Amino acid sequence: MSNLWFLYIFFAALLIFTGLYCLLTMRNLIKLFIAVEIISKGVSLAIVATGAVKNNILLAQSLAITYIVVEVALVATALALIINIYKKNKSLDVRLLSKLKG
Amino acid sequence: MVFSFIVIPLLVAAFLPLVGKFSRKLLPDVLTNAALAFLLFNSILLIKPIFNHGVIVQNLNWLGEKVNLQVALDGFNLFMLFTISLVSLCIALFSIDYLEHYGHKSTFYALFLVMIAGMNGLVLVPDLFSVYLFLEVAAVASYALVAFGLGYDELEASFKYLMLSVVASAFALLSITVIFGMTGSLNFQAVAQGLQDLEARLVLGVCVAFFIMGFGLKAALVPFHAWLPDAHPSAPAPISAMLSGLLIKVSGIYALFRIIYSVIGLTPVLSQVLMALGTISMVVAALLALGQKDVKRMLAYSSISQVGYIVLGLALGTPLGIAGALFHLFNHAVAKGLLFLNSGSIQHITGTRNLDELGGLGKVVPVTAGTNLVGALSIAGVPPLAGFWSKLVIIMALIQAREFGYALVAILASILTLWYYLLIQRKAFFGLVAEKWRQVKEAPFWMSAANVVLALVCILAGIFFTPIFKTWISPAAEALARGIQQVLMWGL
Amino acid sequence: MAIQIILLCGLVIFSALAILLRDLIKAALSLAVASLLLGIIFFRLAAPYAAVFEISVVAGLITVLFILTIALTKKGDEITEARLVKLAFPVFLILFLVIDGLVMKSLLQKIPALPSGPESGTFGEVLWKQRTFDLVAQVGVILAGVLAVLALFRKKEEDKDE
Numbered sequence: 001m002s003n004l005w006f007l008y009i010f011f012a013a014l015l016i017f018t019g020l021y022c023l024l025t026m027r028n029l030i031k032l033f034i035a036v037e038i039i040s041k042g043v044s045l046a047i048v049a050t051g052a053v054k055n056n057i058l059l060a061q062s063l064a065i066t067y068i069v070v071e072v073a074l075v076a077t078a079l080a081l082i083i084n085i086y087k088k089n090k091s092l093d094v095r096l097l098s099k100l101k102g
Numbered sequence: 103m104v105f106s107f108i109v110i111p112l113l114v115a116a117f118l119p120l121v122g123k124f125s126r127k128l129l130p131d132v133l134t135n136a137a138l139a140f141l142l143f144n145s146i147l148l149i150k151p152i153f154n155h156g157v158i159v160q161n162l163n164w165l166g167e168k169v170n171l172q173v174a175l176d177g178f179n180l181f182m183l184f185t186i187s188l189v190s191l192c193i194a195l196f197s198i199d200y201l202e203h204y205g206h207k208s209t210f211y212a213l214f215l216v217m218i219a220g221m222n223g224l225v226l227v228p229d230l231f232s233v234y235l236f237l238e239v240a241a242v243a244s245y246a247l248v249a250f251g252l253g254y255d256e257l258e259a260s261f262k263y264l265m266l267s268v269v270a271s272a273f274a275l276l277s278i279t280v281i282f283g284m285t286g287s288l289n290f291q292a293v294a295q296g297l298q299d300l301e302a303r304l305v306l307g308v309c310v311a312f313f314i315m316g317f318g319l320k321a322a323l324v325p326f327h328a329w330l331p332d333a334h335p336s337a338p339a340p341i342s343a344m345l346s347g348l349l350i351k352v353s354g355i356y357a358l359f360r361i362i363y364s365v366i367g368l369t370p371v372l373s374q375v376l377m378a379l380g381t382i383s384m385v386v387a388a389l390l391a392l393g394q395k396d397v398k399r400m401l402a403y404s405s406i407s408q409v410g411y412i413v414l415g416l417a418l419g420t421p422l423g424i425a426g427a428l429f430h431l432f433n434h435a436v437a438k439g440l441l442f443l444n445s446g447s448i449q450h451i452t453g454t455r456n457l458d459e460l461g462g463l464g465k466v467v468p469v470t471a472g473t474n475l476v477g478a479l480s481i482a483g484v485p486p487l488a489g490f491w492s493k494l495v496i497i498m499a500l501i502q503a504r505e506f507g508y509a510l511v512a513i514l515a516s517i518l519t520l521w522y523y524l525l526i527q528r529k530a531f532f533g534l535v536a537e538k539w540r541q542v543k544e545a546p547f548w549m550s551a552a553n554v555v556l557a558l559v560c561i562l563a564g565i566f567f568t569p570i571f572k573t574w575i576s577p578a579a580e581a582l583a584r585g586i587q588q589v590l591m592w593g594l
Numbered sequence: 595m596a597i598q599i600i601l602l603c604g605l606v607i608f609s610a611l612a613i614l615l616r617d618l619i620k621a622a623l624s625l626a627v628a629s630l631l632l633g634i635i636f637f638r639l640a641a642p643y644a645a646v647f648e649i650s651v652v653a654g655l656i657t658v659l660f661i662l663t664i665a666l667t668k669k670g671d672e673i674t675e676a677r678l679v680k681l682a683f684p685v686f687l688i689l690f691l692v693i694d695g696l697v698m699k700s701l702l703q704k705i706p707a708l709p710s711g712p713e714s715g716t717f718g719e720v721l722w723k724q725r726t727f728d729l730v731a732q733v734g735v736i737l738a739g740v741l742a743v744l745a746l747f748r749k750k751e752e753d754k755d756e
């Protein structure tokens with residue numbers, strides 16, 4: 001089963017690429033955060049699959065659960081930020097967020 | 103006990119929101135500062151055992167059950183713990199007065215303590231996944247703290263910081279996962295042993311590249327620095343001091359070099375890549391800092407530049423280079439903490455941070471001006487302040503290792519640094535007093551006190567450079583250099 | 595194995611849909627479907643607890659949070675993404691897919707299997723006894739998240755004076 005490792009990592013990389021592409025090109029703040037979610041799906045797939053093919057599934061499983069908990073804390077913080085930004089300028093357009101550049 | 107560095111801040115943080123219901127100001131102030139003072143005291147107590155035993159590994163038993171709560175403490179860790187405790191205590195003292203107009207002190211302090219717990223945890227754990235986790239603890243707290251003012255700029259900077267930071271830690275975790283897959287374990291020592299007889303240079307190279315990308319983004323090395331000049335100036339002054347003084351060093355530099363030194367090993371190629379990155383950061387950020395009008399933005403760019411020095415020294419890998427880099431890390435944490443707190447004082451006094459509007463403040467607010475001068479000269483590397491010695495050691499190490507090109511660039515960059523710090527001094531404090539600043543008052547007691555303490559540390563560390571360096575920093579650096587040799591002998 | 599590959603492809607497709615769909619609610623829902631598929635993959639990889647967490651927390655709780663946010667920020671839908679971005683996405687994806695396919699196999703297939711045999715103990719033992727530190731860190735992360743939300747949704751104190 002060990003030679004299947006590359007297959008799972010292949011799919012994880014695909015997910016991470018999808019997320020990164022979206023992160024770099026999209027304009028809606030919520031879309032950007034969906035991209036972050038997709039990246040973290042890729043990472044958790046990589047963790048569990050690595051454990052499964054390397055006979056370390058119990059350890060990998062507990063890592064994955066911890067990772068999901070971290071994800072929830074991150075999502076809560078980020079969405080709170082998004083709502084606050086929306087309250088301030090009534091829009092979710094990332095292009096409006098370039099006042100600080102330079 | 104070593105474990106208290108993580109547990110005490112977390113416990114106090116958990117109780118603070120409850121305490122805040124009864125006492126809005128006094129009790130949170132006292133509790134936070136007491137907790138941090140205790141940690142500082144604790145880290146001083148640990149110095150002696152570390153010198154006697156070299157490494158302390160502590161396992162905790164919980165309710166009679168054997169659980170795996172392992173912390174490992176050596177010279178490098180202890181050095182970081184001491185720096186974190188000292189600087190964060192001064193920052194907390196400063197916040198007593200500064201936070202008056204932000205309100206919600208208890209929430210602020212709680213987040214602050216969670217961030218410190220995260221950094222302490224990151225420094226103490228000997229386990230790759232736990233490194234990631236504590237990184238995230240500190241990071242989540244820092245997102246909220248950057249946005250704490252709830253103004254437009256704060257929120258925007260925080261969001262940008264969050265996005266980049268999440269991607270950075272995702273890459274670091276991905277690389278940790280691959281290493282876990284190759285070696286089957288996560289403990290530093292076990293992984294280093296597992297990697298020794300593994301024929302997978304290419305995969306390991308990719309992992310290292312991801313680590314450099316992830317932690318380099320956290321440390322704001324130059325190709326990955328875009329978020330820092332936004333995030334650090336937007337935060338409240340104490341948090342800017344915290345982020346610039348400590349967080350980028352702990353979650354960026356410490357994490358990266360801990361993994362490189364004790365897991366992967368510093369190969370010549372890796373050393374060259376990191377030295378190049380450090381030099382680029384040093385020069386580019388110094389040039390960018392010159393053009394800034396906002397005091398805090400200039401300081402933020404200067405942080406990137408000084409991080410370049412630290413990376414240069416650590417990447418060199420010789421005992422002298424590591425010692426210089428560690429000492430510079432300490433000096434920069436203290437001096438940059440001081441300067442950011444000071445910019446908070448300036449903002450508190452005058453209500454602006456724009457260098458063009460300031461001027462002549464030196465005569466009106468001597469304490470703020472004096473401490474600012476000390477911090478600026480220390481970072482810029484003027485003898486006999488501490489920053490001079492650390493830069494000197496780094497440059498000497500470069501010359502000793504026959505890296506004359508890097509040494510020359512480091513000297514030139516330090517001249518640039520001196521230039522833009524003198525620019526701040528000239529614009530803000532020297533010259534004629536502008537009419538509107540004639541009536542301003544000196545900063546409140548605790549703000550000045552924190553500034554004075556940090557300035558004293560800058561001066562004393564410079565005067566007592568030789569004993570500090572000999573008894574404290576050199577042993578830590580030599581232990582680290584030995585660690586590199588050990589990992590290198592294991593393989594790669 | 596075929597089922598697993600179909601599930602993985604579904605995961606990628608629904609994730610791609612989540613970023614391509616214009617309607618944010620639909621995007622959030624397709625993200626939830628992707629999570630659901632990921633949960634099933636976890637289950638088939640003999641990681642039932644992680645699967646439960648993925649399905650209940652990520653597909654459930656996080657989707658609810660997303661939809662709540664979308665509801666609170668109604669005008670968000672009006673932002674139009676650049677058309678070129680969406681049209682170019684499949685091209686880039688296929689390009690990456692080819693590179694990924696070529697690289698991953700050659701990189702990772704050479705890595706030898708681990709010498710150690712299957713691990714002993716139960717999941718609970720591993721989580722509580724081997725990874726105890728992670729539980730402490732989890733407490734820290736949750737605390738940080740809760741406090742962050744408290745800090746970001748606080749009422750400004752000066753508002754009371756007005």
